[in-house]
Amino acid sequence: MLSIQSFVFNPFSENTYVVSDSTKQAVIIDPGCFEPEEKAELDDYIKQQNLSVKYLLNTHCHIDHVLGNAHVKEKYKVPFLIHAEEEKVLRAVKSYASNYGFATYQEVLPDAFFKEGDVLSFGSTNWDILFLPGHAPGHIGFYDAREKVIFSGDVLFQGSIGRTDLPGGNFEVLIQSIRKKLFSLPDDVTVYSGHGATTTIGYEKATNPFCGLNSQR
Numbered sequence: 001m002l003s004i005q006s007f008v009f010n011p012f013s014e015n016t017y018v019v020s021d022s023t024k025q026a027v028i029i030d031p032g033c034f035e036p037e038e039k040a041e042l043d044d045y046i047k048q049q050n051l052s053v054k055y056l057l058n059t060h061c062h063i064d065h066v067l068g069n070a071h072v073k074e075k076y077k078v079p080f081l082i083h084a085e086e087e088k089v090l091r092a093v094k095s096y097a098s099n100y101g102f103a104t105y106q107e108v109l110p111d112a113f114f115k116e117g118d119v120l121s122f123g124s125t126n127w128d129i130l131f132l133p134g135h136a137p138g139h140i141g142f143y144d145a146r147e148k149v150i151f152s153g154d155v156l157f158q159g160s161i162g163r164t165d166l167p168g169g170n171f172e173v174l175i176q177s178i179r180k181k182l183f184s185l186p187d188d189v190t191v192y193s194g195h196g197a198t199t200t201i202g203y204e205k206a207t208n209p210f211c212g213l214n215s216q217r
Contacts, residue, residue, distance in 0.1 A: 002125065002147050004192065005045055009033045011101075012064035015194055017151060018045060023123035026051040028076075029142065029151050030059055030194060031068030034102060039071050054122040056080040059153025060136035061090035062166065063097060063105075065194060070106035081120075083131065084113040085138025089168060114140055130181050134174025135162030141182070148189045150201075156182055156191055158199035161210045178211045 007016045014032035026046070033039045046053060053076040058065055061082060073080055082090065087110065097105035114120075116131035120142065130141040135154045139162075142151040154162035156178055164171040182191075187202025205213050 002144065002149065003049075004149070005049075006192070007033070007038075007042060007045075009038045010035075010064055010067055013195060014064040015192070015196075016042065016068065017192060018042070018051070019125075019151075020049065020051050021123040021125045024049070024051055025123035025125075026053050027055040027057055027120075027122055028053060028072050029057045030065040030153065031056070031072045032064050032066075033068035033071060034105075039068065042068070042072075043075065053078050055120070057120075057142065058082045058086065058090075059141065059151065059194065060139040061086040061093065062136060062154070063093050063100060063102070065153070066090060066093055066108075067102060067105065069108040073108045079111040080108060081112050081114055082110045083115070083138035083140045085133070086136060087113075087138075089136055089138065092167075116140075132177040132181055134164060134170055134172075134177045136166070137168035139177075143185070143189075148186060149192060150182070150185065150189055151192045152182065152194070154194040156199075156204055156208075156211070157193045157195060158191075158197050158204075159208060160196075161208070162194075175211050179213075183211075183213070 005018045009032035017029040020026035056072045114129045118129040120127045128143045132139045132155045189201045
């Protein structure tokens, strides 16, 4: 059974996840911790739970999801993985980070790349990698079929969807990612998003005004 701990970090109120299983092996998804107290909160949880971090993962590489990459990489000495299409998005962050007040942002580049169809394994856990472009060109999701959870980043939110006005964004592509990939999952799959509360696939299919099956799109 998975243990999922979420943290809300940085001025963008971004959700960072530490996910572990009964083996105490863990992954960190989208570390948005930037201030010292945010990094300490993340580290304290990992220490208190006696977790062994195995991977640093980004669903996508917009600034609010990568601010803590350098800290995690330096402290836990783990492989950092993204989709190849996100490398250019990641490399761009250092050019504008100071405009958002993050002048001390440190760039960390990936060790390896995901592609759709890959399986990520840690402990006794196996996740399918889903390619979900639209919000960002190389956006991915991490799907655990056994536990019926998906970490969807900024693709699908409770009652909303990811923005598509940033470089590489495409509204029609995003809607297709949601309807063809996410909405093909069982209705009782819990969605852990990059911002806001959790939801379920079935709830969003029925009620989401942007991409639900009753919407005009």
